[in-house]
Amino acid sequence: MASPYAIRIVGDPVLRQRAEEVTEIDGRLVKLCEDMVQTMYDAPGVGLAAPQVGVQKRLFVYDVGDGPAALINPEITESDGEWEYHEGCLSVPGMSFDIVRPKTVAVRGVDLDGNEVTFEADEVMARMLQHEIDHLDGILLLERLDEDQRKEAKRALRERAMAGAGTPGGGPLDGASRSSFRLR
Secondary structure: OOOOOOOOOOOOHHHHOOOEOOOOOOHHHHHHHHHHHHHHHHOOOOEEEHHHHOOOEOEEEEOOOOOOEEEEEEEEEEEEOOEEEEEEOOOOOOOEEEEEEOOEEEEEEEOOOOOEEEEEEEHHHHHHHHHHHHHHOOOOHHHHOOHHHHHHHHHHHHHHHHHOOOOOOOOOOEOOOOHHHOOO
């Protein structure tokens, strides 16, 4: 059975646009999240933002080992520390990089029942939250690279485009592979 959605890859303009706030939680939104979870698992990944499937809504789904969840209209309210970690993205298949991000974050958003949720996260969970919120703001992990990493990534993407490669499903996952995202 095919995934409900194709994952948009680097070069697709939808990935560079800021997603719109969700104003109504209804059955269609719940179905969107269910289909996104299936697409995320099929990839396989640990997080998937709506713009990655061509939907310009501020929401993402995730599962870092505690079962699937969705976060609507998320925002980071606090961050602290620094943590370097090997990070990939379903929208940039086949590539991953060591990226420094805050080690801990506090996040506020809404769940699928319409309840406001706030929580703190660190390390892997914090990394996934920051990565997915970046997608909602039209930011790809390529923009988080240092100058040398960015040059190398652009060169590799050009070579891949010339060779006709770069199709979804062949690369690292949002944040890395599900197995490498086990909490240590």
